[in-house]
Amino acid sequence: MTQDPWHFSRASLAEQVIGMFDTGLSSALTFFAPRRMGKTEFLRKDITPVAEAHGWHVFYFSFLDADSETATAFIDALTAFSRGESWLARAGKMLARVSKVSGGAAGVQAGVEIRGGAQENVKGVIHRLATGHDKVLLLLDEVQALAKPAHTPLVAALRTALDMHKDQVKVIFTGSSREGLRRMFSQASAPFFHFGQNLPFPQLDKAFTDHLADAFEHVTQRKLDKEALWRAFEEMGYVPQLCRALVERMALNQKPSLEQAKEALMQEVHQSRGHVQDWEQCSTLERLLLLLIAHGKAELYSVAVRQQLAQQLGVPDITVPSVQSALRSLARRGLVFKAEERRDYEIEDPVFREWLVVERG
Ligand SMILES: Nc1ncnc2c1ncn2[C@@H]1O[C@H](COP(=O)(O)OP(=O)(O)O)[C@@H](O)[C@H]1O
């Protein structure tokens, strides 16, 4: 299905999702998982080919690092797609760069269109899509970036248009900051409240690491211990990107053991993601809470937990509001999040969680 020998196919998950759209069972889905867990790869290399084989017209857009230009870029790409200029949508990034340099007509036109009312454009474009095709699938990647107030009109227009045309136009959203997504989808006042199903993005299992070990052997003519690779994947928080990076290192350098290569890689990752700084900027109470959460401790407001915290901090008492405010502060900084369906907190970044457990005890 794809030419990339390293890609581990998730076609059955893709078939399942597309089946839900084909039968009309659902019209919108949201997958959430932290960054680098394979959402984009799934949309582009698994969902897209399966959907196209089922006759869907597929449009992809990433809102990652959305800024003031994003709404324009999105409407431009969607407009091009609705006119059947899908090659243009695909080449959109390149064209944008060219038109910036040359001050090309496309950029000017888009600017005029936006001033003419971005919201009307979204509705118009989706209406045109729905009347032109009876099977349209929009893949909207990293949508939590739209949670910013500046994007409220776009989100509202999108919601209305998708609601109106949900029989023809289906959508898969992904998001990586679960706290951000929660804010965007779960507030009763938010336009996407109860819009579609929220699904956790399934973790990859041992078939994934076995596939990488086989690809490694195919490429290098050397063997990679499958059990050891699976253990490394577990220890790296089940992050496929890190597993790929590890295998790449093993391919490029014959000397280190898998274990050594993993240690070196993880040290660089913690450094570049600022895990140590995050930790150092936390108050003592926040650090203790992070450790409890990393170890899966529930009921952080209970008398027993608060007594334990008070003892560790050497104070007579820790109140419920102080625990609440520390947790809220950690959530605001994107370090922890609270799943809707459960009352417990979790560490947002799986690699940070591993670091807390391994390095901080
Ligand atoms: N199914 C897969 N097969 C092989 N490698 C994968 C797979 N999914 C993810 N990866 C690796 O992980 C990296 C990060 O995945 P990506 O889709 O960009 O994550 P996300 O979109 O969730 O941030 C990819 O660039 C790739 O190296």
Ligand SMILES: [Mg+2]
């Ligand atoms: Mg992505």
